[in-house]
Amino acid sequence: MKTNFLTSARTIFISALTITGLFLISCENSETVNPEIEYADLIDESYTSEVYDEIEDLGDEAVDFLDNSATFKSVSDIEWRYNRLSPCAIVTRIYEDDLVSITIDFGEENCLCNDGRERRGKIYINHYGYYWEGDVEIEYSFDNYFVDDNQLTGTKNVLRTTNEDGNRQSDIIVDGALILSNDEGTITWYAERTREFIEGSDTRDKSDDVIEITGFSNGVLADGTEISSEIISPLVRINEIGCYRYFVSGIRKIIKGEEPEITIDYGDGTCDNLAEVTQDGITTIIEITRNKISIN
Numbered sequence: 001m002k003t004n005f006l007t008s009a010r011t012i013f014i015s016a017l018t019i020t021g022l023f024l025i026s027c028e029n030s031e032t033v034n035p036e037i038e039y040a041d042l043i044d045e046s047y048t049s050e051v052y053d054e055i056e057d058l059g060d061e062a063v064d065f066l067d068n069s070a071t072f073k074s075v076s077d078i079e080w081r082y083n084r085l086s087p088c089a090i091v092t093r094i095y096e097d098d099l100v101s102i103t104i105d106f107g108e109e110n111c112l113c114n115d116g117r118e119r120r121g122k123i124y125i126n127h128y129g130y131y132w133e134g135d136v137e138i139e140y141s142f143d144n145y146f147v148d149d150n151q152l153t154g155t156k157n158v159l160r161t162t163n164e165d166g167n168r169q170s171d172i173i174v175d176g177a178l179i180l181s182n183d184e185g186t187i188t189w190y191a192e193r194t195r196e197f198i199e200g201s202d203t204r205d206k207s208d209d210v211i212e213i214t215g216f217s218n219g220v221l222a223d224g225t226e227i228s229s230e231i232i233s234p235l236v237r238i239n240e241i242g243c244y245r246y247f248v249s250g251i252r253k254i255i256k257g258e259e260p261e262i263t264i265d266y267g268d269g270t271c272d273n274l275a276e277v278t279q280d281g282i283t284t285i286i287e288i289t290r291n292k293i294s295i296n
Contacts, residue, residue: 045227045254048178048189049217051147054115055140055156056170056195057206058084059125062091062104063132064204083206083244086113101126110149121145132204136160149181154189167201169194172215185222192216193231200239209239213250227256235266243271 061082085104088111094101102125110118121144129136140156154176163169174191193215200208213235218228235250247266254262260280267274277284 044178044180044187045189045219045221045229045256047150048187048219049191049229051117051150051152051178052156052174052176052189052191053193053213054084055123056138056158056172058104058123059102059138059140060206061085062102062125064206066091066093066102082114083239084113084115084117086111086119089113089119098128099126100128100131106145110146118148119146121151131160134162151179153177153179162201163196168197170196174217180222187219187221189217189219191218206239207241211237211239213237221256225257227254229254232263236269238271240271246271246273247275248272 061084065082065085086106088107090103090105090107092103092105104123104125106113106119106121108120110120113119121142123145124141124143125138126141127136127138131138136159138158138160140158142152142154145152154174156172156174156176159171161169161171172191172193172195174189174193176189178187178189180186193213196212196214197209198212199210200206214231216228216230218226221227230253231250232253233249233251235247235252237244237247248271249269250266252264252266254264256262262277262279265276265278267276275286277286
């Protein structure tokens with residue numbers, strides 16, 4: 001039976017990963033540049049990282065909704081629960097022996113989701129084991145799946161366990177590609193990462209989750225340049241209202257071709273939209289906002 005998702009208030013979600021490439025401008029450089037053009041390749045890589053990372057959040061929200069849909073009475077009962085999904089998404093589930101197959105269908109036209117992204121196409125989720133407890137193997141794949149008119153391909157495989165600290169943990173391998181809109185080329189992307197729920201692991205309420213992300217990625221940009229990244233201090237996301245849009249701490253290192261190493265430091269744990277970008281010995285404080293950056 002098909003189940004329609006209900007909506008929360010629309011929010012625009014622009015993550016720190018997605019837009020870090022916008023801001024790598026020397027404070028000593030007085031020449032006017034357009035950062036969206038100058039650093040478009042870094043923006044593309046960071047965007048690729050983000051849209052693959054959020055697939056697991058979409059899956060968690062879909063499973064939670066299916067498990068609880070019988071208890072929801074009205075929009076007000078569930079509008080606060082989900083950061084990403086939308087009323088235009090249709091979610092179905094099929095049981096076959098030990099395999100559970102879930103489909104999130106955003107339709108053939110762009111569907112505006114609760115995080116501000118436009119999605120269309122389908123995400124397939126196959127999992128073995130109980131989704132919220134114990135060990136479970138999860139595979140995500142895609143059928144004409146687009147985010148903001150960019151197509152995701154490939155697979156994302158997750159082994160979800162409970163670690164020695166009693167926290168839910170996801171060990172992730174992504175092997176995919178992002179076909180950019182407007183015939184701008186294709187980014188190939190491979191990542192191995194770990195997501196640990198360091199708080200909120202014992203509940204299914206996403207709003208109390210604090211997540212640490214570690215690992216690395218590498219790929220090839222649309223122009224053929226190799227790019228790699230490593231999380232050298234865990235990236236932390238707090239899922240409470242007013243905080244979940246941005247990482248609150250952690251450091252990511254990026255190497256692109258022969259260029260000097262870039263680091264992005266997301267702060268000391270404060271729920272704000274500030275980060276420090278360092279390249280070639282120059283550090284810049286940036287303010288991440290919906291549509292602009294303030295450089296201090």
